[in-house]
Amino acid sequence: MEAADTRQEILIQASRLFKRLGYRATTTREIAKAVNIKQPSLFHHFPNKKAIVEEIFSLSLNEAAVRIENACRTAGPASERLHQYLVWDLSTLHRMPIAMSAIYTGDALKSPELAELAEKLKTFYRSLEDLISQGIRSGEFVDIDPSLGRLMVASITIAHLEYAEEATIEDPDRLAREGADFVLRAFRKT
Template identity: 30%
Template sequence: MKGILNMNHQLEHDRKTRQKIVKVARDLFMELGYRAVSTRRIADVCGITQPTLYHHFKNKKELYMEVLKSELLDMQTALDRIIKRFENHLEECLFQVTYYILINKPAGIGQMFHDIEKELGKEQQEEIKKRWIEAYQAPIASIFEKGIREGKLRNPAEFGSDPVLSSYLLLNLISSRNTDHPVPEPVAKAQARLYTNVLLYGLASPDEETKK
């Protein structure tokens, strides 16, 4: 009994250090990019030495994978919660999702894509892509799917859109370059409103489309 408790003690210590490393690495990687962050820098911020990193992680890429996994898991949890909460109001749901991502992923999302594509091996890419779909694409696509089913959105067959494509459109709008990060809250709110408005209703003046 005492053995188990003590073992837990040690394991917990290990777990804490590991978590700290992941947390620090996450902040640095997301802000500066994979290549721009050295293992020494991560270790310094953590208050440990660089070789100690290699006691907890096989190598830099594996640490980065861990960072991505935690990042994506958090996002998935958050988006699922938001979508469930606003599931009966398409427009508000889209807005809330947009707003959340805008607030919580300042420069991170574009950076992430860059690094996944350029720095990871093919098999690692596959794994992260799978998790990225679970975290971002699938939840958002589910919103559009519901909208199409209920006739609130255009027929994909006519317009060339579909739930998955639409989710990419929204995400591309969000990962924008026009603002300096981080964005203050009211600005983010206005931005999120603009993005969802444009995505739903377009920029053309209301009487223009009927002429088409």
């Protein structure tokens, strides 16, 4: 296997183990075994388990954080900006071979060693709440607590991640649009 392929396979297998066993219970020895490499080879790619989670997390959140922040600062209807963001996000997540749901729903972000990642996620969530608040203020969205709105969006995203991890997705863009449409129907005033 090429080094880049091995690195990708480490991320894939580690994410699956995190989903099945949890972050704390998964060892680097188990990850190496799942990839069919020796533990020292694993350490050639990642110095520790924390670095693996950081890489997985960055794959899903770094660009998303930039895009949601841009959506907050861009002019135009909040509903269109939220919809465009969600289509991009869900479509991107559907194309990832990594079991991303485990990072967001499992025990990883509760670990003190990953507190910095948990803080990045909170910052992302604040931006999402800001965009929802903009939609409420403009009269596009129902009057909902933005924190609850953010939880609703996060729940739909997690549902999409879990679905993508179990199903074969023929058209990730269509599925992403359907998910974004569903969210917007929940927020829009009738």
